[in-house]
Amino acid sequence: MRDPLILNPADNVAILTEKGTAPAGHKIARAGIAQGQAVVKYGQTIGYATADIAAGDHVHGHNCAFGEHDRDYRPGAGxxxxxxxxxxxxGTRLVFQGYHRDGGQVGTRNFIALVATVNCSATVIRRAAEELRIEGALDPYPHVDGVVAFAHGTGCGMADSGPGWQALQRVLTGHAGHPNVGAALFVGLGCEVMQIARMKRDLGQAARFHGLTIQENGGTRRTIDAIKDRVRQMLPQVDQARRATxxxxxxxxxxxxxxxxxxxxxxxxxxxxxxxxxxxxxxxxxxxxxxxxxxxxxxxxxxxxxxxxxxxxxxxxxxxxxxxxxxxxxxxxxxxxxxxxxxxxxxxxxxxxxxxxxxxxxxxxxxxxxxxxxxxxxxxxxxxxxxxxxxxxxxxxxxxxxxxxxxxxxxxxxxxxxxxxxxxxxxxxxxxxxxxxxxxxxxxxxxxxxxxxxxxxxxxxxxxxxxxxxxxxxxxxxxxxxxxxxxxxxx
Structure with a gap:
């Protein structure tokens, strides 16, 4: 059996690398640890003994608990x-082969993104992506990695400003304008808090926007078909991308x-x-x-x-x-x-x-x-x-x-x-x-x-x-x- 690992000379526990008195990955005491004494791993306090622990004993939740940690902050000291x-x-300059985008971004993949602005449009983007896959729409375009639907459970029933709105806006625009995305289409219901028009106005040219809504397109089926038509229009251009150093x-x-x-x-x-x-x-x-x-x-x-x-x-x-x-x-x-x-x-x-x-x-x-x-x-x-x-x-x-x-x-x-x-x-x-x-x-x-x-x-x-x-x-x-x-x- 391999000796337990001692990670720092100051540690009073060691780590079992294979099953012994405890499972592999668990801690045993290097020496006796008195009740209330700090349990030390990595040279740092990780908890406190809730009972006396003998040398060689398993140290875990039955005898070790959370307690106050080091808050002696010294910003920049190291x-x-x-x-x-x-x-x-x-050292030597490292390189990879990626997709060069406008603005100096480089992608590692080349997707078309369908982004729901609200949960109400989650189904239509998922259905459109699945139908395109079943129909083999991407087969003639080997340089496109796929059509991915970014559906979620929010976008309405929320404040129209503040941290929650800002976080969701960053997520949606960040995925649409991601370097691994060759083209993106936003799809909304039309009446939600997370409005496509407002996002366009607030962000200007900061994201690559194409957008449509279910209400403007006449319902679910027509919107699915409209999404598929837009994707088919995008595919030839997105497929032109090639990797370069x-x-x-x-x-x-x-x-x-x-x-x-x-x-x-x-x-x-x-x-x-x-x-x-x-x-x-x-x-x-x-x-x-x-x-x-x-x-x-x-x-x-x-x-x-x-x-x-x-x-x-x-x-x-x-x-x-x-x-x-x-x-x-x-x-x-x-x-x-x-x-x-x-x-x-x-x-x-x-x-x-x-x-x-x-x-x-x-x-x-x-x-x-x-x-x-x-x-x-x-x-x-x-x-x-x-x-x-x-x-x-x-x-x-x-x-x-x-x-x-x-x-x-x-x-x-x-x-x-x-x-x-x-x-x-x-x-x-x-x-x-x-x-x-x-x-x-x-x-x-x-x-x-x-x-x-x-x-x-x-x-x-x-x-x-x-x-x-x-x-x-x-x-x-x-x-x-x-x-x-x-x-x-x-x-």
Whole structure:
């Protein structure tokens, strides 16, 4: 049996790499831990002992609980180290083969997007996309990746201004004007709050707009036919796009983790973090999100803000989330999920410390609202919920052309128009879900270095950006994972 992993000399727990006195991925005490004493992993407090724990005992929810975490914030205190980490990865210019769009954007896919402005038009866009598929309308156009319907459950019964309206507007226009979209058609009912005409007026030329409504077209069937006619008109022009060499600096990559386990913060997440540092050194943008899942690890980001105001912005979002959870009878420490716990994660502090590892070590250069355009190179943070479909939808709306998703328990997730690359945190998961996992990071436990795995991840990202199909694309995932964040009252 392999020795348990000790991640930091200051830790009073170690991690089992295979089943022993507890399941693999779980923690055991390195020495006795008295009731009330901090439980330390990654060199950080992850909880407090609720009973005396003997050396070798399993440390988990039965004897360890959430408690106060380090709030000794020192914004920018680690910036010099973060800048050094960025400089350390300067090297050969990396490129991929992408679709060059107006305004300097570069796409990794070439879709036609049908975007519902309201739930009332969800059926017509889905029906039109399905009928076009059945009829083989795309068969003569090999350079078009598909017609994707972005349907959702809101767009009316909401305020016509404020955070909820703004977030939905950013999501809808962000998907229509996405670099992976060659042409887009907005479809509304006609009387909803999220009016196409208002969006055109407010945004001007900021998005590529084509639009129609069910009421103006004479009902459901006529609208489906009108959508299909518009798509047929778009297809020849969209099919003219061809891939050409583009620098890695034009990539915007959303970072996700879901179904995390005790190995997430040891294998896939830190390896992805090193890969992100490599890409940041190229001028690419990497986007960490899921605000409730950085709770307890925010200091690791605050230490490397490139400007003081970014610390204020990040802390403001965390305070909003604490208040939002309290107003709805919840708290940010009610995470991890049952699956996370079964995989060895005990508290949100432990989960957050592992999750932040995928953001690497370079400076934090931007804090973004949900769905806000991603423009800063290097590490960005976007405020989103921890629920993966909602979070990824916001990242894609901001312009992410790829999502990289780490998982330890297994995730059947995909996304459009930006494909998802899934990284397994352990060998057992990779063997069990080979059809879903793009790369195994479990071999880090067997001696593969984080640097070598990071290079594999970067190579995979460039291959997928150049057109290589991901496992989730091969399985047809992504049509039902578009899920905008509904903020505010439904009225």
């Amino acid at each position: 910036l010099a180290n973060a800048q050094a980490a960025l400089a350390a990865h300067q 583009a620098p890695a600096s034009t990539l915007r990559i959303g970072l996700q983790c879901g179904g995390s386990d005790g190995f997430s913060g040891i294998t896939a997440n830190p390896a992805l973090g090193v890969a992100c540092d490599m890409l940041a050194a190229q001028g690419a943008s990497v986007v960490l999100s899921e605000t409730p899942e950085i709770f307890g690890a925010e200091r690791l980001l605050l230490d490397r803000v490139s400007r003081p105001e970014l610390a204020d912005q990040l802390l403001a979002r965390l305070r909003w989330w604490e208040d939002y959870a309290a107003r709805n009878g919840a708290s940010l420490d009610n995470n991890p999920s049952p699956g996370n716990k079964a995989g060895g994660l005990t508290t949100i502090l432990e989960k957050s410390l592992g999750a932040v590892a995928k953001a690497g070590a370079t400076p934090l250069n931007a804090v973004l609202e949900y769905g806000e355009p991603i423009t800063a190179p290097g590490l960005n943070f976007m405020d989103t919920p921890g629920y993966d479909p909602v979070s990824a939808t916001g990242q894609i709306a901001g312009g992410a052309q790829l999502i990289v998703f780490t998982t330890g328990r297994g995730s059947a997730f995909g996304s459009k128009p930006a494909p998802t690359i899934k990284l397994a945190t352990n060998d057992a998961l990779y063997a069990a879900m080979r059809d879903d996992m793009d790369l195994n990071c479990g071999d880090i436990l067997s001696g593969v270095s984080l640097q070598d795995k990071a290079r594999q991840i970067v190579a995979l990202i460039l291959d997928v950006a150049s057109g290589q199909e991901t496992k989730s694309e091969a399985l047809g995932l992504g049509d039902n994972e578009f899920l905008p964040w509904q903020i505010g009252a439904v009225v």
